[in-house]
Amino acid sequence: MAPRANWKGFLRLSLVTCPVALYPATSESEKISFNQLNRQTGHRIKYLKVDADTGDEVPNEDIVKGYELDKGQYIEVTKEELEELALESTRTIEIDEFVDRSEIDPRYLIRPYYLRPDGKVGHDAFAVIRETIREMDKVAIGRVVLTNREHIIALEARDKGLIGTLLRYPYEVRDPAEYFDDIHDVKVTKDMLDLAKHIVNQKAGQFEPDKFEDHYESALVDLINQKRAGKVIRPKERPKGENVVDLMEALRQSVGREAAPANAGKRAKKAKKASVGQKEMLMPIAGKKPAKEAAAKKPAAGARRKSA
Structure with a gap:
């Protein structure tokens, strides 16, 4: 079952427009995750939103956003005020320009998304935009609002859809000179x-x-x-680092x-793919079997109802 769309709206190239949906292209749900527990009781730790001064728990409806001007002084900004900003990119990805893929610095890449037509209409317009990007061998640059912030998005043709990669703004990328300037100049023979x-x-x-x-x-x-x-x-036993005396x-x-x-390594390559x-x-858990075993022993519909 496909994941829920993170965003729905329109993709527009000049006067060509089509409804589209944006889906996350990656997932970390398969990674093992841990809960925090009370060592004494074994119970899970629960986090509460409390007033920093009174210590009282605050219900969600009483929590607003605030920008700190000075220590302890805030300007409150409501959800309604943020929505009133009404950026066009909230509902539309407008393609502003086309660039070569090689021109995009890897430091600006954030995360990829899948972009596809939303619903049964607009497939023709979507195909025109997709094939134009593919044939020109370019990356389309646009803007989209996700999690209440506007992002730059780079669109590339992939199979029957588009890959949209969020990009960072220049102010989010650190100057490498801060880290590289004190590296010694070494002559390599x-x-x-x-x-x-x-x-x-x-x-x-x-x-x-x-x-x-x-x-x-x-x-x-x-x-x-x-x-x-x-x-x-x-x-x-941890491996010990060795000093290289004669490079x-x-x-x-x-x-x-x-x-x-x-x-x-070449002989073992095929085995690794399996x-x-x-x-x-993990060791078998009640009601769960390894994927291959479950597929091999998949019961008939009647058997499933019986086991339920």
Whole structure:
């Protein structure tokens, strides 16, 4: 079942308009999450909204937004006043310009969304805008209001829909000079660079997300399973960092070290793709089976009603 749309409105290129819906393109719901508990009772911790001075709990209807002018002095802004701003981008993504993808600095990228026609009308207009973006090999830049703030959005053609990526404003991006200016100027010799390039060539591959494994998430699964089984958890020895004394020798050894696993990695590539979802790796929970097992043993409709 597709997730609920984060935004619905219209996509407009000059006089061409169509109704569209915006959906999150990513999700972290499969990641293991924790609740905070009272160590003494084992009960969950509950957060309350309280008055900072009186300590009394404040109901939601009495909570308003405020901008702090000076310490303890605020200007209150109501929900109705914010809605009165009535930016056009609240209901319409207006395409302002087209740029090359290479011109967008990665620091400005925030998060991706899927954009598709909303309802049964407007598919022709949507297709015209999508194919124009695709054929011109450009990124369309527009504006959209999400969570009460206006964002810049970059639209690219993807399959039968559009990918919309929210972009940061310049004031949100920090100046790299603040971090890079005190890095020492080092002259890298040609021999060192050649050895490093050789290591890169040995590790060369293609971007295949299916190969990636979240090792921390896997370790969490293992930890939870061990605790459920009543096993004693013993801390593992942490790897120790080693000081590199001879950089050239370290590069030479790295070349030999990477040569051996390269072929083994290629043979294991197909096996890695068959990994299951992280949560399904947990010990069986009542009413829940691993995805593949559930699919293989899916009961008939009558059997489901009987088990219910």
